Amino acid sequence: MDYLRIFVELVFGYIALFIAVKCLGKTQMSQITPFDFISSLVLGDLLSSAVFDAKSGVPKILFAIAIWSVLIYITEIATQKSQPLRNFFEGKPSMIINKGKIDWKEMKKNRLDIDQLRQLLRAKDIFSVQDVEYAIYETNGALNVVKKSEADYPTCKDLKIKGKEKTIPLTIISDGKILADNLKQAGLNEEWLHKELKANGVKQPKEIFYAEWQPGKPLYVQKYS
Numbered sequence: 001m002d003y004l005r006i007f008v009e010l011v012f013g014y015i016a017l018f019i020a021v022k023c024l025g026k027t028q029m030s031q032i033t034p035f036d037f038i039s040s041l042v043l044g045d046l047l048s049s050a051v052f053d054a055k056s057g058v059p060k061i062l063f064a065i066a067i068w069s070v071l072i073y074i075t076e077i078a079t080q081k082s083q084p085l086r087n088f089f090e091g092k093p094s095m096i097i098n099k100g101k102i103d104w105k106e107m108k109k110n111r112l113d114i115d116q117l118r119q120l121l122r123a124k125d126i127f128s129v130q131d132v133e134y135a136i137y138e139t140n141g142a143l144n145v146v147k148k149s150e151a152d153y154p155t156c157k158d159l160k161i162k163g164k165e166k167t168i169p170l171t172i173i174s175d176g177k178i179l180a181d182n183l184k185q186a187g188l189n190e191e192w193l194h195k196e197l198k199a200n201g202v203k204q205p206k207e208i209f210y211a212e213w214q215p216g217k218p219l220y221v222q223k224y225s
Contacts, residue, residue: 097135100148102222104209110137114174114210121145128169128212130220172219173211186213197221 079086094106096117107117118129120143126132131151136144170182172193183193193205196219202208211221 091139093139094137095134096137096143097129097132097145100130100133102129102210104224106137112137114171117143118171128214128220129210130169130212130217167215169212169214169220171210172213173205173208173221175210176206176208176224178205188213193219 094103094110096103096106096110096112102114102117107113117135121127121129121132121135124143124145126145126147131147132145133148134146138144170186171179172183172186172188173179178190178193183189197203197205197208197211200219200221202221202223207223209222209224211219213219
């Protein structure tokens, strides 16, 4: 009898959840905000808790899903009509890179470190922060990027010329600390690094938020301030 009860409750719960999601909108998984994610988790938890509770039946499952769906719907309507409420529930995009400079305060505010930023950039086929003019960290965790004009160029195939060998930039300093392994991989040493930092008006590595090196290019340095 329990198997039949669970079967019936799951079928009705599935139908109710499907209707609720259809009514609440067509937000894709890649576009959900933190509030949408929490709402989805709660809806799923309501169904699972009700199914495995022998005292609950189909009416209680439908009632719980209906109430939660109405609350979400009211919230969605409120956020559409009120900008402050929208910012509160959905958050605001953050300008992580502005005019070629990393805004480390915005990164700290969004709990985003330099390695995570570089990973998001690589997902956009960008391997150096020097190629980025603007980067906006969206409320759903996606990163949208505007390249610098000199980095947005036609391909060698378009120009019918032989391209140069490609290299991947190495992070030399991250959060004020020298990455010795990367420095060694680049075939460089700390003596060279300190000379380069001095040439950039930097006394100590702890003044540097991020520094990267790439063959054939000068050391790219960005201070905290």
